[in-house]
Amino acid sequence: SQQGEEDPQALSIQEGENATMNCSYKTSINNLQWYRQNSGRGLVHLILIRSNEREKHSGRLRVTLDTSKKSSSLLITASRAADTASYFCAPETGANNLFFGTGTRLTVIP
Amino acid sequence: KAGVTQTPRYLIKTRGQQVTLSCSPISGHRSVSWYQQTPGQGLQFLFEYFSETQRNKGNFPGRFSGRQFSNSRSEMNVSTLELGDSALYLCASSSRPEGAGETQYFGPGTRLLVL
Numbered sequence: 726s727q728q729g730e731e732d733p734q735a736l737s738i739q740e741g742e743n744a745t746m747n748c749s750y751k752t753s754i755n756n757l758q759w760y761r762q763n764s765g766r767g768l769v770h771l772i773l774i775r776s777n778e779r780e781k782h783s784g785r786l787r788v789t790l791d792t793s794k795k796s797s798s799l800l801i802t803a804s805r806a807a808d809t810a811s812y813f814c815a816p817e818t819g820a821n822n823l824f825f826g827t828g829t830r831l832t833v834i835p
Numbered sequence: 836k837a838g839v840t841q842t843p844r845y846l847i848k849t850r851g852q853q854v855t856l857s858c859s860p861i862s863g864h865r866s867v868s869w870y871q872q873t874p875g876q877g878l879q880f881l882f883e884y885f886s887e888t889q890r891n892k893g894n895f896p897g898r899f900s901g902r903q904f905s906n907s908r909s910e911m912n913v914s915t916l917e918l919g920d921s922a923l924y925l926c927a928s929s930s931r932p933e934g935a936g937e938t939q940y941f942g943p944g945t946r947l948l949v950l
Contacts, residue, residue, distance in 0.1 A: 758938070767839070767925055767941035768878075813878065823868075823939060825878035 729757070729797075729814035729826040737832040744804050746829040748797040748814030756817040757790060757797050761810045762828070768813065771799070806835045837862065839928050839942035847948045853914040856945045860907050860928030866890075867909040868939060869901060872923040884909050885931070913947075921949045 732747045748757070756775050760768040774781045774790045774797065781788045787800040801808055811830045815823035840859045848854050860867050868891075869881040880893040884903035901911040907928070913920055923946050927939035 760941075765923065765944075765946070767943045768927075768939075770938045770940065773938060824880060825870075827877040 728824040729816050731812065731814055731826045731829040733829060734827065735830045735832070737834065738804055740804060740806055740833055740835050742804055744801045744808070744831055744833070746799045746812050746814075746831070748799070748816075748826065750795050750797075750814075750816040752795075752816070752818055754792070754816045754818055758815045758817065758823065759786075759788060759797075759799050760813045760815065760825075762813065763810045771812075801831075804831075804833045806833050809833045839926060839940050841924075841926055841942040841945050843945060844943065845946050845948075847950065848916050849950050850916055850918060852916050853912060854916060854947060856911045856913075856924055856926075856947075858909045858911070858926035858928075858942060860909070860926075861930075861940055864928035864930050864940070865907055866929045866931045867903060867907065868927045868929075869909070869911050870925045870927065871895075872925060872944075873919075873921070878925075881911070916949045918949050921947060923947075 729748045729750050758773045759771040762768045772783050772788050774788050785802045790797045809832050811828040813825045813828045815825050842857045866885045868883040870878050872878045882901050883891040887903045898914045903909045923944045925944045927941045929937045929939045931937040
């Protein structure tokens with residue numbers, strides 16, 4: 726399956742703490758993208774990491790990619806209540822379609 | 836630039852009817868993809884159109900179809916609606932050429948309820 730699988734399914738933390746979400750996949754990939762979805766709305770692109778990259782930063786986000794383990798992680802530092810959302814990873818194999826997992830539902834408690 | 840727009844935002848239909856959803860991509864984007872999101876199945880890829888041609892297709896029955904116009908606007912049609920078609924339908928556009936690795940920009944979705 727080309728689908729990404731996020732872990733944990735749900736995560737609840739206090740504001741100011743760090744949140745780590747993991748993604749595993751089964752096939753070789755060209756890139757991997759992370760998206761965020763606020764309740765019942767469209768997805769917002771967070772970050773894209775290419776298969777030849779090991780780590781990428783964007784503001785409070787840090788993404789790592791380990792192609793040997795077929796896994797990626799998303800770290801959100803100093804979380805805020807506004808970070809409450811579902812987070813999805815989407816491995817890319819070359820075609821222009823993303824195979825999302827079921828997501829990690831993050832709740833940041835003020 | 837204006838974002839991806841989808842119309843209508845909400846729709847209620849009854850079983851057996853058909854429905855057409857519309858998506859206007861970001862100006863200059865030639866690729867439009869459609870996804871179905873349900874609580875049970877998550878986000879599933881339906882199909883992708885690029886320059887008026889279906890380029891990729893997910894694993895959905897033939898009741899789900901789409902098309903893209905010369906201005907890159909896309910429509911998705913579902914015929915003979917079933918209760919299980921109740922979902923949030925999302926479209927996404929990108930400026931993607933032949934290769935991969937471009938960001939997809941999502942619209943707010945159309946929430947379809949089938950009674």
